[in-house]
Amino acid sequence: MNHQSTPEITELILKAAEKARRETSSTPEPELVKPLTWPVQCTVGPGLEGAISCETKIGYVNGSKGWLIYRGYDIFDLCAYSTFEEVSYLLLHGNLPTGEQLDRFNKKLISYRSLPKTLRKMISFPLEEMSTMAALRIGTMMMRQAQTFLDKEAARPDPVDATDTDADSIPMETKPLGEKRAIYEFKNNRKKRPKQVTADIISAQELESAYHLISGMGTLVGAISRLRVGKMPTEPDPELSHAGNLLYMMTGKRPTPVEERIMDVSLILHADHGMNASTFASMVVASTLSDVYFSVGAGIAALNGPLHGGANEQVLYQLESIGNPENVKQWYANARENKTKIMGFGHRVYKAYDPRARVLGPLAEYLGQHNRNAKRLCKVAKTLEKEVVSSLGQSKGIFPNVDFFSGLVYSAMGIPAPLYTPMFAASRVSGWTARIMEYLKNNRIFRPRAIYTGDFDRPYVPVEKRKK
Ligand code: SDX
Numbered sequence: 001m002n003h004q005s006t007p008e009i010t011e012l013i014l015k016a017a018e019k020a021r022r023e024t025s026s027t028p029e030p031e032l033v034k035p036l037t038w039p040v041q042c043t044v045g046p047g048l049e050g051a052i053s054c055e056t057k058i059g060y061v062n063g064s065k066g067w068l069i070y071r072g073y074d075i076f077d078l079c080a081y082s083t084f085e086e087v088s089y090l091l092l093h094g095n096l097p098t099g100e101q102l103d104r105f106n107k108k109l110i111s112y113r114s115l116p117k118t119l120r121k122m123i124s125f126p127l128e129e130m131s132t133m134a135a136l137r138i139g140t141m142m143m144r145q146a147q148t149f150l151d152k153e154a155a156r157p158d159p160v161d162a163t164d165t166d167a168d169s170i171p172m173e174t175k176p177l178g179e180k181r182a183i184y185e186f187k188n189n190r191k192k193r194p195k196q197v198t199a200d201i202i203s204a205q206e207l208e209s210a211y212h213l214i215s216g217m218g219t220l221v222g223a224i225s226r227l228r229v230g231k232m233p234t235e236p237d238p239e240l241s242h243a244g245n246l247l248y249m250m251t252g253k254r255p256t257p258v259e260e261r262i263m264d265v266s267l268i269l270h271a272d273h274g275m276n277a278s279t280f281a282s283m284v285v286a287s288t289l290s291d292v293y294f295s296v297g298a299g300i301a302a303l304n305g306p307l308h309g310g311a312n313e314q315v316l317y318q319l320e321s322i323g324n325p326e327n328v329k330q331w332y333a334n335a336r337e338n339k340t341k342i343m344g345f346g347h348r349v350y351k352a353y354d355p356r357a358r359v360l361g362p363l364a365e366y367l368g369q370h371n372r373n374a375k376r377l378c379k380v381a382k383t384l385e386k387e388v389v390s391s392l393g394q395s396k397g398i399f400p401n402v403d404f405f406s407g408l409v410y411s412a413m414g415i416p417a418p419l420y421t422p423m424f425a426a427s428r429v430s431g432w433t434a435r436i437m438e439y440l441k442n443n444r445i446f447r448p449r450a451i452y453t454g455d456f457d458r459p460y461v462p463v464e465k466r467k468k
Contacts (some may be wrong), residue, residue: 003081006261010080012272013265017076026067026074033060048448049348053275053283058091058434061274066352066399070272071095079359084267084427085109085240088214091272091434092207093265100166105211112215113245114235118142119223127227132142132418133304135228136425137297139220144293147212196338203437209292217426218242219298225419243267246426250415259413262363269356269402270424271307272348272431277307278302279435280427284446286436300425300434309421312407314343314379318419319408324376325367325383332387344404345388360405361385364365367412381408 001009028119036055043052055096060069068075071090078087082096089097089105097105121142127135222231222245234252236245247255255263282299286292303309322331335342346353365382368375385400392398410420 002083003261005257009258009261009265009363009366013080013359014364015364017080017359017366019075020066020355021077021352024065024067024352026062026065026069028060030341031061032062035107044437047101048129051448053280054439054448056435056438057094058438059272059274059431062451063349063351064354065349066350066358068273068355069128070157075355077234078167079265079268082268084264084271084430087271088430091430092158092210092437106448109215109242110238110445112212113219113238115216115219115223116142116145117146118216118220119233120147122223123227123233124222127224129228131304132228132422133223133425135310136217136220136422137225137300139224140217140293140297140300142214143212143220144209144291147209147293152188163406170256182389190357203440206292206433206437210437213292213296213433215242217429217440218246218391219249220424221419221426222246224422225250225416226252228418238274247413247415248424250419253414262367262409262413264368265359265363266406266423269359269405272428272434273402277305278310278425279432282432283435283439286440287443289443292433292436295436296432299428303421303425303428311343311401312401312410313417314419314422315381315404316407316411318343319377319380320385322380322384325379328383333386336391342384342388342398344407345400346398347401348394350399352400354401354404356398356402357404360409361400364408364417365411366407369407371412374408377408377411381405400453 013254021265036052040052042052043165058071062068066297070078070087073082073090077389078090082090085106086096089102090303093101116140122135122139125138129460219233219236222236226249231252234249237248237254240248240254241260243254243266244260246254246267267369270347277298280297281302296330304315322328332342334340361381364374365378368378381404385404389399400407407417407420410423411417415423461466
């Protein structure tokens with residue numbers, strides 16, 4: 001799949017880019033792009049707001065202008081001309097791949113897309129009752145099981161090497177007699193232990209894990225989509241792109257070129273976004289030298305929170321509850337009255353229009369042309385957007401964010417709402433793994449401080465003497 005096959009979508013994206021260039025600019029914020037000399041002074045609010053955690057060359061979110069850059073490329077250009085595969089390579093390796101590099105990378109993704117062992121284990125879980133994000137997290141840990149040298153036989157200490165440190169201690173294989181737990185030490189025959197792997201072997205292992213997860217998480221989302229409704233997972237089709245396979249494995253139907261392209265653009269838009277909560281969470285875990293699978297698991301866990309992921313699902317319910325454009329004014333007045341957060345609006349960094357919403361909005365309207373319900377919801381969305389932008393936009397810099405239109409796009413393509421955040425994760429895993437690998441090159445375990453405002457010198461009182 002490439003952009004030439006759907007020129008009408010490229011046209012929409014280039015128009016959105018033109019509008020953005022008319023209404024704002026991509027001039028970077030000087031204080032956020034100049035190289036650092038540590039230690040740095042910065043004003044930090046609660047939740048590390050404003051804190052500088054590291055330097056990066058991977059992506060830049062221009063909050064004041066509403067602009068997004070991946071490795072120096074403008075997000076509008078990447079959506080108009082690139083693919084999720086190219087963008088994942090770019091985030092990980094720093095450059096857009098040559099034809100040969102892209103071919104090799106694609107072959108790697110295809111080889112990692114089938115997850116027979118992992119899916120066999122997934123089928124044993126009651127997915128129809130589980131949160132789709134919990135299922136995704138389990139799936140990534142099953143992938144780790146199948147893949148890491150850390151758990152390979154060769155790397156695992158060999159219990160037969162266990163020597164009795166005293167009469168009661170026995171190797172783990174049989175039930176310990178006497179001892180509450182088996183106490184064992186391993187002989188000093190280091191040759192059985194994994195040899196001290198060098199940094200470049202570890203980073204090669206991390207890169208393989210990154211490829212494995214970028215490819216496999218799409219398969220996991222597809223399988224979860226099918227298993228949760230009692231259907232068997234669909235085997236990926238090597239002829240389809242990553243985006244095409246994601247749709248195919250979720251729905252069991254081959255996507256149209258337009259559906260495949262729109263999914264690809266959405267994956268590009270969600271791939272990286274600065275030091276958001278899930279990226280930061282994955283980096284914190286990686287900074288302890290845990291492995292990429294555990295780190296991505298932390299990212300999935302963070303994205304599960306409604307302040308970070310899932311707003312696109314809430315937006316749909318919000319638009320459905322408004323029902324039609326005529327109800328927007330009253331609904332919005334009530335929301336303001338009750339200080340309810342309007343789902344799909346506001347952002348910790350963007351105090352301008354989220355560039356991702358600039359692309360997804362027109363795509364939602366395009367899909368609405370062929371889908372009556374989507375058309376109705378788009379009309380409600382555009383009316384609500386006008387209300388919010390003309391009030392909170394001016395007063396508090398609250399504008400539509402990526403989630404305001406992404407749910408409309410997905411629902412117009414017949415994708416069930418519980419899969420929206422797993423799809424977000426299946427895209428963001430490219431940004432998570434790229435940033436993990438970049439940070440590990442100059443690793444320093446994350447360890448911020450807290451201000452203690454508790455008591456001192458409290459005398460210990462035995463429990464029998466304590467009063468309520
Ligand atoms: C994502 O970090 C990332 O990059 C995240 C993300 C990514 O790609 O990883 O971009 C993805 O998380 C998008 C955001 C999706 N979430 C939502 O749409 C949920 C609704 N949005 C809000 O919860 C909120 O805007 C946040 C959490 C996204 C950001 O909130 P902040 O920066 O912490 O803002 P705040 O809560 O401190 O609010 C500041 C003021 C408050 O008013 P006052 O108390 O000053 O009077 O703005 C108001 C808030 O009440 N406000 C809103 C609002 N968001 C903020 N008022 C109404 N509706 C909203 N959506």
